[in-house]
Amino acid sequence: MSDNSQFKWIQPRDPGSINWYGLWTLYKKEVQRFFKIFLQTIAAPIATTILFMSIFKLALGNLRPDINGVPFVEFLAPGLIMMSILQQAFNHTSSSLLVSKIQGNIIDILMPPISAVEMNIAISMGGVTRGIVVALASLPCIHLLFVELSIEHLWAILFFSISGSLLLSLLGILTGIWSEKFDHLGTITNFIIVPLSFLSGTFYSVERMPGFARVLIDYNPFFYIIDGFRYGFIGSSDSSIIFGVYFITSLNVTMWALTFYLFKSGWRLKT
16 A cells, blocks of 8 residues: 555645735736737837827927916826826736637636636736836836926825726726627727826816816716826826725725626636
8 A cells, every 4th residue: 555645635725715826926927928028018108108298398388388387298297107007007907818818828817726806916916017117117207308297295196006007907807808809909998998098187187178078077087097196296186186086996996896706707708
């Protein structure tokens, strides 16, 4: 009879425990995914932000009046950085899931002993990381080339950059799960993400918008994220910062619950 003591039996996982190793591995995979295509995922959005800043400063910088007592270029810079954060966070999670589904390797995520909570955390944090990396790389470029940005409220910069990128990461997860082809992803990008970006007050003060447009802006989460992030740099805002904190937090909680349910049920992931 063989000696069973030489074998290391694998103990069943405690359902209440967290698979930290699996969570970290999936998160690391998501981060390595966008670092491997650095020129597309990090360098390209930085170049786009610099291009926007160049056009507005060289062509319109001296023609635009101050906004809320702040020079136009200084008002514009935080909005462009935040818009880039949001777009990159959304692009990461939505493309990650959709490509995995199309290539058929989504099974590599579903088969390991990783719970829905752990998948939600790892994938969404991958999108948040990509957005924050783009922001950290964009800030010194804008500071050195265009305008000296000062920090008035660090907490607002940290809160709105992290919570905003988390919201778009979760929206990207929802889009990636729902989409079955790249046309679906393009539809969400072109008809939801882009309009919300341009109705966010990035390039203007919403106080100058007509009444019907202001109604649309008041229900636009992008507006509160960008306005709060800008408040951290210039010290003034077009909205209530406290309301923005509660609004974005409630949206994140709602989106988190929804994406968790979709991972848990396997809707459009296991078929």
